[in-house]
Amino acid sequence: xxxxYAVLLRMKWVEMFEYRLASLVWVFGAMTQPxxxxxxxxxxxxxxxxxxxxxxxxxxxxxxxxxxxxxxxxDREIRxxxxxxxxxxxxxxxxxxxxxxxxxxLVFFVILAPVWLVAAIFVxxxxxxxxWGQLALFVFALLIASAIRFLFSYSxxxxxxxxxxxxxxxxxxEAISLFFSGRIAPLSxxxxxxxxxxxxxxxxxxxxxxxxxxxxxxHGTAGDGFLLAIFWMLCFLALTFALWKRGLKxxxxxxx
Amino acid sequence: xxxxxxxxxEFFRTCLVEELEYRxxxxxxxxxxxxxxxxxxxTIQIFFFQTDQLGGWPYxxxxxxxxxxxxxxxxxxxxxxxxxSRLLQNIRKGTLDYVLTxxxxxxxxxxxxxxxxxxxxxxxxxxxxxxxxxxxxxxVPTLSDLLIFLVTLFASLVLIYxxxxxxxxTAFWVIKIDDLSFVFNSFFETTRFxxxxxxxxxxxxxxxxxxxxxxxxxPASALLGNWSVGxxxxxxxxAGIFLWLSRLFWxxxxxxxxxxxx
Numbered sequence: 220x221x222x223x224y225a226v227l228l229r230m231k232w233v234e235m236f237e238y239r240l241a242s243l244v245w246v247f248g249a250m251t252q253p254x255x256x257x258x259x260x261x262x263x264x265x266x267x268x269x270x271x272x273x274x275x276x277x278x279x280x281x282x283x284x285x286x287x288x289x290x291x292x293x294d295r296e297i298r299x300x301x302x303x304x305x306x307x308x309x310x311x312x313x314x315x316x317x318x319x320x321x322x323x324x325l326v327f328f329v330i331l332a333p334v335w336l337v338a339a340i341f342v343x344x345x346x347x348x349x350x351w352g353q354l355a356l357f358v359f360a361l362l363i364a365s366a367i368r369f370l371f372s373y374s375x376x377x378x379x380x381x382x383x384x385x386x387x388x389x390x391x392x393e394a395i396s397l398f399f400s401g402r403i404a405p406l407s408x409x410x411x412x413x414x415x416x417x418x419x420x421x422x423x424x425x426x427x428x429x430x431x432x433x434x435x436x437x438h439g440t441a442g443d444g445f446l447l448a449i450f451w452m453l454c455f456l457a458l459t460f461a462l463w464k465r466g467l468k469x470x471x472x473x474x475x
Numbered sequence: 476x477x478x479x480x481x482x483x484x485e486f487f488r489t490c491l492v493e494e495l496e497y498r499x500x501x502x503x504x505x506x507x508x509x510x511x512x513x514x515x516x517x518t519i520q521i522f523f524f525q526t527d528q529l530g531g532w533p534y535x536x537x538x539x540x541x542x543x544x545x546x547x548x549x550x551x552x553x554x555x556x557x558x559x560s561r562l563l564q565n566i567r568k569g570t571l572d573y574v575l576t577x578x579x580x581x582x583x584x585x586x587x588x589x590x591x592x593x594x595x596x597x598x599x600x601x602x603x604x605x606x607x608x609x610x611x612x613x614x615v616p617t618l619s620d621l622l623i624f625l626v627t628l629f630a631s632l633v634l635i636y637x638x639x640x641x642x643x644x645t646a647f648w649v650i651k652i653d654d655l656s657f658v659f660n661s662f663f664e665t666t667r668f669x670x671x672x673x674x675x676x677x678x679x680x681x682x683x684x685x686x687x688x689x690x691x692x693x694p695a696s697a698l699l700g701n702w703s704v705g706x707x708x709x710x711x712x713x714a715g716i717f718l719w720l721s722r723l724f725w726x727x728x729x730x731x732x733x734x735x736x737x
Contacts, residue, residue: 244657251661255668262672263526387507394514403521410524 223310227318235322245323246283246330253279256403269344270434274405276345277433280335281426282402283327285365289316290389293376298383302470313373313463320369349435356441360429363448368425370455377459380466401427406438414438421455424448479583490590504593512545512600515667530671535612537669540695542604543628544667547635547690549597551663555639557589559656563646571732582725586640605698616698623707624697630714631690637717638662638685640725647728666691686713 257275261268293316296302305312339345349357378385397403398413400422406414417423418439428444431437437444519541523534532540562585565571575581609616616624642659649655665673665681670688673681681687689710696702 248657248661251664255664258674258677259522259529259668259672262530262674263522384503387503391507391510394510397514398517398521403518408525409521413521 224314224318227310227314228322231315231319231322234319235326243330246327249283249286250279253282253402260404260408270405270436272342272344273434274430274436276335276338277430278402278426280331281361281364281429281433283331284324284361285368285425285429286324287320287365287369287372289320289369289372290376291386292316293373294379294386297376297379297470306467306470313459316373317369320365324365347433349433353432353435357429357432360424360432360445360448363445363452364425364429367421367448367452367455370452370459371421371425374455374459374462377462377466380462380469396422396425399423400425401430405434405436406431407436418443419447421451424451479580482579482583483587486587486590491592494592501593505596508593508596508600511597512604515541515545516604530669530673532669532671533612535608535614536695536699538608538611539605539698540608540669540691541667542601542606542608543691543695543698545601545604546598547601547631547666548663549594549599549601550632551635551639552591552597553594554587554590555636556656557591558586559643561585561589562643563655566646566732575729581729582640582722586636586643609698612699614699616700620698620700620702623702624694627689627694627697627702627707627710630710631694633714633718634686634690635663637714637721640721641717644721644724644728647732662687663690669695686717689713 253275257271260271260275264271293302296305302312305315335345339347372389375385375389382388398409399417399420401417403409406417406423406427409417417427424444424447428437428448431444432441516538519529519534519537522529523537527533529537562571565574565585571585574584577584639659642655646655662685666687670678670681670692693702693706693710697707
């Protein structure tokens with residue numbers, strides 16, 4: 220199993236280098252919106268500028284490291300019928316997706332980490348004041364976050380067996396999550412209703428929670444956060460399994 | 476010019492016929508447009524939960540600005556964006572030859588051949604939001620406000636077109652990327668908020684180098700009655716200069732185009 224995974228990872232690695240320009244676009248193209256949001260907040264509250272710089276820089280990094288695109292891939296594969304190739308392979312489709320996610324996120328990290336370090340020389344706000352324990356908690360939350368986002372995206376993609384246009388619905392949920400995931404502002408800047416909803420909805424645990432741990436400004440207690448994060452991860456895991464089983468039966472290959 | 480208008484009408488007709496084939500998509504597209512503008516308004520409300528002005532603009536004014544942003548975005552998605560990927564493909568495969576041999580202006584042809592009609596819904600929604608913003612402010616634009624607004628809006632459209640073409644023309648050298656429009660989007664996103672939101676060098680760049688300030692802020696101020704003849708003239712002149720530059724760049728790029736194969 221481990222050996223097979225190593226091969227898979229190497230394949231995806233090579234594949235990624237084919238599209239290295241597109242990968243760079245992926246890293247830097249996604250930065251504009253958070254940066255503009257940051258500037259707007261800095262304009263609203265000048266005294267808190269340093270807080271916003273740290274928050275949105277963390278957001279950009281966490282966003283890239285947790286992002287999942289599987290719903291688009293699955294939707295296309297199921298619609299065009301290339302999904303069938305995966306069924307006959309001795310390795311379930313999900314492993315290919317996981318390998319791809321690992322490779323891309325590693326690359327994102329390798330690009331973003333030095334950028335952060337260099338930026339921290341010039342921008343004091345970016346110097347982290349975390350001890351090792353807090354850093355470990357952040358990494359743990361980050362792993363759960365990317366797992367939740369991956370499973371969320373993947374299970375949505377599996378819905379493609381029943382519904383066309385899953386990507387449209389997914390896009391709408393992504394847009395709604397803007398308010399609940401902490402993308403638009405640190406949780407404490409939002410109206411109380413949204414704060415409460417964010418606490419229970421899964422979106423905060425996909426992005427906002429790790430960001431809060433990294434910036435050292437956790438809303439509520441970290442323990443509650445981890446409990447809910449793990450709860451949502453298990454929910455989506457169960458959902459993915461259920462959809463996979465039913466979906467395979469439903470699958471009708473397209474094409475000749 | 477007259478001839479180009481006639482040709483544009485023909486593009487319009489063929490694309491409309493094409494789109495009417497997919498009528499059932501319309502409802503879904505309408506919903507997604509409505510949804511998009513709702514999210515944009517909510518975003519503004521989140522900001523105004525913490526403040527009572529953005530870059531010196533009160534809530535109602537920002538709504539007018541957002542309406543103009545939505546209108547322009549709709550027009551970009553209607554006429555410019557659908558052509559981007561096709562031009563890149565034409566250059567890569569060498570099929571741009573067929574465009575160049577046609578007896579039409581090539582720059583005109585590659586930028587307007589394909590239109591996506593349902594995006595006009597965004598234009599209507601944007602204009603609706605402008606009207607709503609004016610209603611919230613209880614301000615009725617005078618005739619001269621409206622006139623200056625139309626002039627500056629037209630200048631914004633010319634400016635957007637010119638900047639878009641400048642970017643698109645780089646495709647002659649950067650053929651590896653499928654879609655360059657994200658570069659434009661990154662820039663265009665900055666016009667969602669009043670120019671006063673930005674500070675320092677970024678503000679200078681967005682005012683003098685890449686004139687984002689002119690695109691939404693100027694027409695919005697005009698409609699709200701804050702215009703001056705001087706600023707309007709500058710907007711028109713800047714738009715003209717950028718259009719001329721993009722034209723020049725397109726010609727230069729064509730000279731270095733060598734087609735593909737053989």
